[in-house]
Amino acid sequence: MTTRTFDPATYAPEHFLWEFSEGVATIRLNRPERKNPLTFESYAELRDLFRALVYAGDVHVVVFASNGGNFCSGGDVHEIIGPLVAMEMPGLLEFTRMTGDLVKAMRACPQTIVSAVQGVSAGAGAIITMASDLRYASPEAKTAFLFNRVGLAGCDMGACAILPRIIGQGRASELLFFGRSLGAEEGLAWGYFNGVFPAEELDERVLELARKLASGPTFANAMTKNQLNHEWDMSLEAAIEAEAQAQAICMKTRDFERAYRAFVDKRKPEFEGD
Structure with missing residues (x-):
């Protein structure tokens, strides 16, 4: 391949x-x-x-x-x-x-x-x-x-x-x-x-x-896996900053908005991984 x-x-x-x-x-x-x-x-x-x-x-x-x-x-x-x-x-x-x-x-x-x-x-x-x-x-x-x-x-x-x-x-x-x-x-x-x-x-x-x-927020899950890998050799300060950046990226996903809309509508969110 x-x-x-x-x-x-x-x-x-x-x-x-x-x-x-x-x-x-x-x-x-x-x-x-x-x-x-x-x-x-x-x-x-x-x-x-x-x-x-x-x-x-x-x-x-x-x-x-x-x-x-x-x-x-x-x-x-x-x-x-x-x-x-x-x-x-x-x-x-x-x-x-x-x-x-x-x-x-x-x-x-x-x-x-x-x-x-x-x-x-x-x-x-x-x-x-x-x-x-x-x-x-x-x-x-x-x-x-x-x-x-x-x-x-x-x-x-x-x-x-x-x-x-x-x-x-x-x-x-x-x-x-x-x-x-x-x-x-x-x-x-x-x-x-x-x-x-x-x-x-x-x-x-x-x-x-x-x-x-x-069926979950797969982009966010991939970000979690990425941070679990990369934070092994980071200081706490560096790890917290890395997670701040990762979370900010996830906040720009449609899945984050979908979860918010679902909460407002009192229904279960349907994630699409984007």
């Missing part, structure tokens, strides 16, 4: 499943027989997709869902891990930068990203949930940042920057040093998951939430 347009209705990825309806796009990795591992190609195609979503005005929310009872088992042992062992440093750095670019693209795209996690979410799969804006799980979900269990550092794809901001430094340190699994209920208690739903209800409950987000 090299043009600055993106048609969600005709988009047809090669390495994962894609659905689009009512402003909500759904992604599922499509290797359920192996718990949906990533390959070099699927990494790159996901990165390119999230970059393209910057230009997808019709897509308001992205749901990253599970497939076959599992979310993602991380990098494919035979198609990624094996080749990495044989690579020299330039190739390894090219790979690690590419995987990090997926997280950058997820955080930079204006759409709210919601993960619906069933079963295994490990390694890069855990990173994808971490890089999402909201996370929901079924009770049996197991999330593991297991890099140190394969002889690697826990500082992969932004984990040392993002994970402590979600669950705190001490808890993040425990998961990254030990590589142990985080269960759904523990993840809910720690603030990693926003909710836990029965497996048979998870997809529909998450889709309901996604549709609610998609």
Whole structure:
């Protein structure tokens, strides 16, 4: 994808499943027989997709869902891990930068990203949930940042920057040093998951939430995501000024006026994202 347009209705990825309806796009990795591992190609195609979503005005929310009872088992042992062992440093750095670019693209795209996690979410799969804006799980979900269990550092794809901001430094340190699994209920208690739903209800409950987000003030929601990203390394003074400017921009949107008119008329506002 090299043009600055993106048609969600005709988009047809090669390495994962894609659905689009009512402003909500759904992604599922499509290797359920192996718990949906990533390959070099699927990494790159996901990165390119999230970059393209910057230009997808019709897509308001992205749901990253599970497939076959599992979310993602991380990098494919035979198609990624094996080749990495044989690579020299330039190739390894090219790979690690590419995987990090997926997280950058997820955080930079204006759409709210919601993960619906069933079963295994490990390694890069855990990173994808971490890089999402909201996370929901079924009770049996197991999330593991297991890099140190394969002889690697826990500082992969932004984990040392993002994970402590979600669950705190001490808890993040425990998961990254030990590589142990985080269960759904523990993840809910720690603030990693926003909710836990029965497996048979998870997809529909998450889709309901996604549709609610998609029907909301999506320009303003994108501004919220932008500020959540950029205020990480701002001083309080700079953050307050940035939010003042962001809010002033939102006050010029038609959605802001629609909300006012609806309040005056004592009815629910109908947002259109402009």
